Amino acid sequence: MTGWQDIAAEVLRRIHARDWPPGAAIPHEATLAAEWGVARATVNRALQSLAAAGWLDRRRKAGTRVALFPVRKATLTIPILRAEVEASGQSYRHDLLSRALAPLPADVAGRMGLPADQTALHLTAMHLANGAAYTHEDRWVNPKAVPDLLTADLTNQSANEWLVSHAPFTHGDYDIAATSAGTLAPHFACPADTALLTIRRGTWNGLQAITDVTLTYRPGHRLSAAL
Amino acid sequence: MTGWQDIAAEVLRRIHARDWPPGAAIPHEATLAAEWGVARATVNRALQSLAAAGWLDRRRKAGTRVALFPVRKATLTIPILRAEVEASGQSYRHDLLSRALAPLPADVAGRMGLPADQTALHLTAMHLANGAAYTHEDRWVNPKAVPDLLTADLTNQSANEWLVSHAPFTHGDYDIAATSAGTLAPHFACPADTALLTIRRGTWNGLQAITDVTLTYRPGHRLSAAL
DNA sequence: CAGTGGTCTAGACCACAAG
DNA sequence: TTGTGGTCTAGACCACTGG
Numbered sequence: 426m427t428g429w430q431d432i433a434a435e436v437l438r439r440i441h442a443r444d445w446p447p448g449a450a451i452p453h454e455a456t457l458a459a460e461w462g463v464a465r466a467t468v469n470r471a472l473q474s475l476a477a478a479g480w481l482d483r484r485r486k487a488g489t490r491v492a493l494f495p496v497r498k499a500t501l502t503i504p505i506l507r508a509e510v511e512a513s514g515q516s517y518r519h520d521l522l523s524r525a526l527a528p529l530p531a532d533v534a535g536r537m538g539l540p541a542d543q544t545a546l547h548l549t550a551m552h553l554a555n556g557a558a559y560t561h562e563d564r565w566v567n568p569k570a571v572p573d574l575l576t577a578d579l580t581n582q583s584a585n586e587w588l589v590s591h592a593p594f595t596h597g598d599y600d601i602a603a604t605s606a607g608t609l610a611p612h613f614a615c616p617a618d619t620a621l622l623t624i625r626r627g628t629w630n631g632l633q634a635i636t637d638v639t640l641t642y643r644p645g646h647r648l649s650a651a652l
Numbered sequence: 653m654t655g656w657q658d659i660a661a662e663v664l665r666r667i668h669a670r671d672w673p674p675g676a677a678i679p680h681e682a683t684l685a686a687e688w689g690v691a692r693a694t695v696n697r698a699l700q701s702l703a704a705a706g707w708l709d710r711r712r713k714a715g716t717r718v719a720l721f722p723v724r725k726a727t728l729t730i731p732i733l734r735a736e737v738e739a740s741g742q743s744y745r746h747d748l749l750s751r752a753l754a755p756l757p758a759d760v761a762g763r764m765g766l767p768a769d770q771t772a773l774h775l776t777a778m779h780l781a782n783g784a785a786y787t788h789e790d791r792w793v794n795p796k797a798v799p800d801l802l803t804a805d806l807t808n809q810s811a812n813e814w815l816v817s818h819a820p821f822t823h824g825d826y827d828i829a830a831t832s833a834g835t836l837a838p839h840f841a842c843p844a845d846t847a848l849l850t851i852r853r854g855t856w857n858g859l860q861a862i863t864d865v866t867l868t869y870r871p872g873h874r875l876s877a878a879l
Numbered sequence: 880c881a882g883t884g885g886t887c888t889a890g891a892c893c894a895c896a897a898g
Numbered sequence: 899t900t901g902t903g904g905t906c907t908a909g910a911c912c913a914c915t916g917g
Contacts, residue, residue, distance in 0.1 A: 603830035
């Protein structure tokens with residue numbers, strides 16, 4: 426009945442109870458293992474999970490301390506739009522608005538690490554929930570990374586879904602910002618100065634940029650998560 | 653030289669190379685352990701880390717499969733404002749703008765699970781980077797959860813920093829939205845219709861709400877992270 | 880029911896960093 | 899130098915769940 430999760434819970438309890446206040450060193454793995462009558466590996470696993478969650482700072486030789494600023498990390502789920510919409514009980518649809526080959530704008534090219542005059546595939550689309558505008562998508566795709574996308578059918582499957590299943594990426598980055606609706610206002614039937622939430626995401630396969638996409642959510646949208 | 657991280661990397665390589673495409677089952681732990689000449693526990697650790705990162709779906713008896721939608725989770729770091737500002741090489745300062753006991757607004761009370769007429773501590777402050785407005789803070793604190801804060805000196809230490817070191821929380825939630833500057837416009841010397849990024853955060857100790865805070869960032873701010 | 884992942888153990892060696 | 903966490907092993911038993 427004493428698994429590593431139980432041990433992690435007990436350690437967390439002592440932290441919350443301030444038996445082990447922020448900054449304090451806690452006993453060594455071997456000591457705790459003896460106290461609870463388990464193998465050191467079990468304690469190790471529990472403490473590693475708490476360290477990964479930000480509760481503990483661990484360093485060889487220096488020991489384990491309660492983090493001064495606990496919980497600095499939070500997991501934000503960035504769902505596939507279809508899943509996000511359908512999970513809320515609404516129907517999902519996506520409309521391809523445009524599809525063209527064009528030279529990369531300077532800012533996008535810079536983020537993708539490609540020459541500014543490079544020709545790339547430019548896609549714009551609307552994602553709809555229950556038939557109403559949900560999210561606008563503005564995407565640039567490096568045709569050298571995924572040549573097959575040039576001829577793919579994107580009417581039933583969104584570019585995102587196609588890429589996810591055909592072009593796995595090794596890493597990526599994203600940022601979140603607030604922008605005014607501007608030229609997107611007509612899509613959302615809102616004033617041009619409405620504040621909208623945007624998420625830009627770039628994905629890479631090794632050193633090769635795959636795609637750079639900016640999603641703009643309808644007015645009032647919130648990104649939520651637990652700490 | 654064959655640690656669990658090497659094994660995780662090799663598995664990831666095979667996923668990226670599409671040796672194991674999305675949805676496909678991969679060999680059992682025991683098989684892989686034999687293939688690489690390591691203990692099953694080592695393979696288990698590698699596969700668990702990949703499953704935690706979203707690359708694999710694992711179920712007892714059903715085996716391990718490559719996730720259909722890899723990398724659905726991203727870690728967003730929510731830093732302490734002081735650390736965020738100082739990390740960018742700027743000087744940090746914070747000005748307490750107001751501090752008063754007042755009845756909780758209905759929406760805040762709802763989020764905190766307290767009666768709407770409950771008296772609580774209301775704080776507003778500006779966080780400055782190199783002397784310029786960086787973030788506006790609007791905070792409500794449950795005085796029953798942290799009575800000591802009522803008499804704390806908040807001129808040198810921000811409420812956030814005080815709470816972090818005096819009132820550990822067990823869990824919390826947050827959401828991110830875009831709003832118009834509105835009445836905060838004078839603080840940022842921007843038009844009232846400027847789009848600003850806001851982060852609302854609620855923290856709890858067990859069943860007791862501690863605080864609910866809304867941070868509004870200066871125009872143009874971006875939240876960034878890696879995937 | 881039986882196969883697969885989940886976890887524990889006891890012992891060992893290694894890598895890193897504090898003093 | 900030496901203490902502390904990081905990891906590996908070989909074997910064992912357990913828990914969940916698919917068939």
